[in-house]
Amino acid sequence: MKGKLLVVDDERNILRVISATLKKEGYEVEVARTGEEALDKFSTNHADLVVTDFKLPGMSGVDLLSSIKSISPDVPVIMLTAYGTIERVVEAMKRGAFNYLTKPVNPDELVAVVKEAMEKYRLIRENLALKNQLKERYSFNNIIGKSQAMQEVFNLIEVVSKSNSNVLVTGECGTGKELAARAIHYASSRSNRPFIPIDCAAIPEELLESELFGHEKGSFTGAFDRKVGQVELASGGTLFLDEVGDLYKSLQKKLLRFLQEREILRVGGKDRIKVDVRIIAATNKNLRDDVDNGRFREDLFYRLNVVGIHIPPLRERKEDIPLLANHFLEKFNRRNNKSIKGFSSDVIAIFLEHRWPGNVRELENAIERAVVLCPIDTITLNYLPGHLKQLKEKEDACDEFNLTEVEKRLLLKVLKKTSWNQTKAAEILGITRRQLRTKMKNLRLLPNIRQRSSSK
Numbered sequence: 001m002k003g004k005l006l007v008v009d010d011e012r013n014i015l016r017v018i019s020a021t022l023k024k025e026g027y028e029v030e031v032a033r034t035g036e037e038a039l040d041k042f043s044t045n046h047a048d049l050v051v052t053d054f055k056l057p058g059m060s061g062v063d064l065l066s067s068i069k070s071i072s073p074d075v076p077v078i079m080l081t082a083y084g085t086i087e088r089v090v091e092a093m094k095r096g097a098f099n100y101l102t103k104p105v106n107p108d109e110l111v112a113v114v115k116e117a118m119e120k121y122r123l124i125r126e127n128l129a130l131k132n133q134l135k136e137r138y139s140f141n142n143i144i145g146k147s148q149a150m151q152e153v154f155n156l157i158e159v160v161s162k163s164n165s166n167v168l169v170t171g172e173c174g175t176g177k178e179l180a181a182r183a184i185h186y187a188s189s190r191s192n193r194p195f196i197p198i199d200c201a202a203i204p205e206e207l208l209e210s211e212l213f214g215h216e217k218g219s220f221t222g223a224f225d226r227k228v229g230q231v232e233l234a235s236g237g238t239l240f241l242d243e244v245g246d247l248y249k250s251l252q253k254k255l256l257r258f259l260q261e262r263e264i265l266r267v268g269g270k271d272r273i274k275v276d277v278r279i280i281a282a283t284n285k286n287l288r289d290d291v292d293n294g295r296f297r298e299d300l301f302y303r304l305n306v307v308g309i310h311i312p313p314l315r316e317r318k319e320d321i322p323l324l325a326n327h328f329l330e331k332f333n334r335r336n337n338k339s340i341k342g343f344s345s346d347v348i349a350i351f352l353e354h355r356w357p358g359n360v361r362e363l364e365n366a367i368e369r370a371v372v373l374c375p376i377d378t379i380t381l382n383y384l385p386g387h388l389k390q391l392k393e394k395e396d397a398c399d400e401f402n403l404t405e406v407e408k409r410l411l412l413k414v415l416k417k418t419s420w421n422q423t424k425a426a427e428i429l430g431i432t433r434r435q436l437r438t439k440m441k442n443l444r445l446l447p448n449i450r451q452r453s454s455s456k
């Protein structure tokens with residue numbers, strides 16, 4: 001069923017024609033002959049859309065419109081008028097009518113307007129549902145996720161934020177590792193002290209030590225002044241060591257020493273300084289592998305990974321995609337002063353199908369681009385970046401294969417898999433060996449000599 005409609009008119013014939021037209025389109029249709037009856041039916045038995053005549057005995061169409069809007073402001077109401085007096089129409093539109101049609105009603109026009117209104121109503125309802133979900137429980141310090149995996153991440157963040165343990169956040173690029181680190185910091189008692197991120201992969205080896213631990217004046221060429229390092233600056237707060245898997249061996253040792261003793265030594269300095277910072281590290285590598293092949297110190301790995309939080313790639317938690325998409329739509333609507341309402345259903349389908357190698361960041365970028373480019377109130381395929389659109393084209397291209405082509409591909413695939421063993425291939429395909437041979441002959445799939453020998 002496409003949705004439930006309520007049609008109101010005092011003329012029996014008109015009611016019959018309109019409901020027949022709409023039923024043929026797959027809608028469930030209820031009818032009423034007065035405004036009072038319509039209101040009664042609407043309050044007990046909600047409808048997704050109302051079509052009503054202006055002129056009704058008793059309560060007028062416009063009053064019915066107002067009453068419906070006060071019960072359900074989002075339900076579209078379409079007005080029918082025999083004499084298109086402009087004042088009436090303007091009044092109805094002011095009170096929130098979706099559109100109006102003049103009698104006698106043209107069935108095609110009616111169907112088109114109803115369809116348009118239902119699509120708009122669907123978007124509004126979907127957005128509302130998503131917004132409520134976001135408000136309820138699927139958001140934790142700006143991190144969005146309703147999947148089981150993300151709910152577990154939220155729980156872990158909450159638990160570790162109450163402690164001072166070191167945390168290692170792992171996950172592919174763009175999965176939200178830094179966001180999780182910030183959430184831990186801001187949920188902790190350190191939240192009014194600094195959160196300082198350091199990208200271990202971006203700073204050259206010779207500078208990183210002084211960046212982390214600081215240096216004394218004259219400790220090396222170019223050290224004109226004393227510099228306080230980031231570890232010290234983060235005192236009382238949290239130091240976020242991003243891309244920790246890329247930390248140079250020499251610094252791995254120094255970091256380990258700091259973690260053990262909680263004291264730093266500035267480059268060129270003599271005195272050890274006590275510093276209280278919480279360390280959260282992140283990596284998109286498999287650090288355990290790096291430990292196994294000697295690239296990362298095992299003792300440091302265990303020190304950092306007191307609590308491990310793994311954020312799964314987006315393709316493994318597709319149920320988060322609609323929520324995230326809506327979250328980013330609102331974010332970029334706000335930023336660009338726009339009010340785009342939602343995504344067309346084929347866009348959502350592509351979002352759900354894409355593998356998102358760049359994870360949430362890739363989705364965020366795609367939506368930012370679409371919001372900037374899209375001049376209408378629904379984001380359609382046209383506004384997706386090329387590589388996402390191609391997904392759809394590839395699919396469409398598949399539809400163009402004829403059956404023979406598909407059969408040929410399938411046979412080849414199975415034959416290759418079985419090293420051209422026809423008995424095995426026939427078994428996999430669920431046909432007899434004889435049928436397989438006939439198909440191969442018709443499709444001119446001839447095993448070469450080597451393949452024939454292996455099929456014995």
Ligand SMILES: Nc1ncnc2c1ncn2[C@@H]1O[C@H](COP(=O)(O)OP(=O)(O)OP(=O)(O)O)[C@@H](O)[C@H]1O
Pocket residue numbers: 142143144145171172173174175176177178179180284324327360361364
């Ligand atoms: N669950 C989420 N909810 C809302 N926004 C998210 C979520 N996950 C990621 N983002 C957003 O995606 C972008 C990338 O997130 P972030 O920088 O935390 O990823 P990362 O794992 O640190 O990536 P990289 O490995 O590339 O450094 C950010 O703009 C972030 O706000």
Ligand SMILES: [Mg+2]
Pocket residue numbers: 177178242
């Ligand atoms: Mg990051």
